[in-house]
Amino acid sequence: AQTVTQSQPEMSVQEAETVTLSCTYDTSESNYYLFWYKQPPSRQMILVIRQEAYKQQNATENRFSVNFQKAAKSFSLKISDSQLGDTAMYFCAFLMSQGAQKLVFGQGTRLTINP
Amino acid sequence: EAGVVQSPRYKIIEKKQPVAFWCNPISGHNTLYWYRQNLGQGPELLIRYENEEAVDDSQLPKDRFSAERLKGVDSTLKIQPAELGDSAVYLCASSFYSNTEAFFGQGTRLTVV
Numbered sequence: 001a002q003t004v005t006q007s008q009p010e011m012s013v014q015e016a017e018t019v020t021l022s023c024t025y026d027t028s029e030s031n032y033y034l035f036w037y038k039q040p041p042s043r044q045m046i047l048v049i050r051q052e053a054y055k056q057q058n059a060t061e062n063r064f065s066v067n068f069q070k071a072a073k074s075f076s077l078k079i080s081d082s083q084l085g086d087t088a089m090y091f092c093a094f095l096m097s098q099g100a101q102k103l104v105f106g107q108g109t110r111l112t113i114n115p
Numbered sequence: 116e117a118g119v120v121q122s123p124r125y126k127i128i129e130k131k132q133p134v135a136f137w138c139n140p141i142s143g144h145n146t147l148y149w150y151r152q153n154l155g156q157g158p159e160l161l162i163r164y165e166n167e168e169a170v171d172d173s174q175l176p177k178d179r180f181s182a183e184r185l186k187g188v189d190s191t192l193k194i195q196p197a198e199l200g201d202s203a204v205y206l207c208a209s210s211f212y213s214n215t216e217a218f219f220g221q222g223t224r225l226t227v228v
Contacts, residue, residue: 043204045219091157101213105157
């Protein structure tokens with residue numbers, strides 16, 4: 001079974017700083033997808049960024065980028081120039097490309113951006 | 116385009132009472148998911164539909180939980196009778212296909228007292 005581990009329950013940085021959230025996963029599959037979701041107090045899970053395992057190039061979306069290390073099964077999220085609106089819970093998630101089609105989530109990291 | 120719509124946003128019930136949650140997925144999305152999120156944890160899948168067929172309900176507590184997806188569109192999740200441990204946020208999500216990214220609704224926060 002696939003597992004996702006986020007080792008940082010909480011993080012806090014000052015506005016405009018850069019912050020990196022860690023995620024590791026365990027799978028025997030070679031083809032899969034990885035995601036970072038943001039969950040603000042409104043509770044809605046919002047997709048931040050997506051990475052296909054077959055792609056060597058790290059995904060980027062504006063201020064958000066990932067460091068995908070397939071051999072190490074590591075998938076960290078970097079937020080540059082952090083903003084107050086980035087304050088939220090962040091979840092790393094794994095999805096197999098075939099077979100059991102369900103997102104497996106980590107425990108989450110509570111990120112607080114301070115003014 | 117409207118996102119995934121869930122109702123109600125909040126529900127407080129006494130234990131042993133029934134409760135139902137409703138979800139309207141994004142138009143055209145074939146796959147619908149119900150997740151349960153306990154406080155301080157990540158969501159966990161309860162059931163996945165491909166159109167109107169429940170293809171993964173292995174984590175659904177079938178003695179008290181039931182779900183249906185009418186005509187492959189809207190879905191209802193029911194709990195009867197509710198227990199104190201059912202207090203959680205219930206999230207609905209949909210995707211075009213099951214190996215594409217899922218879009219989530221705002222969830223229903225259930226409190227059982």
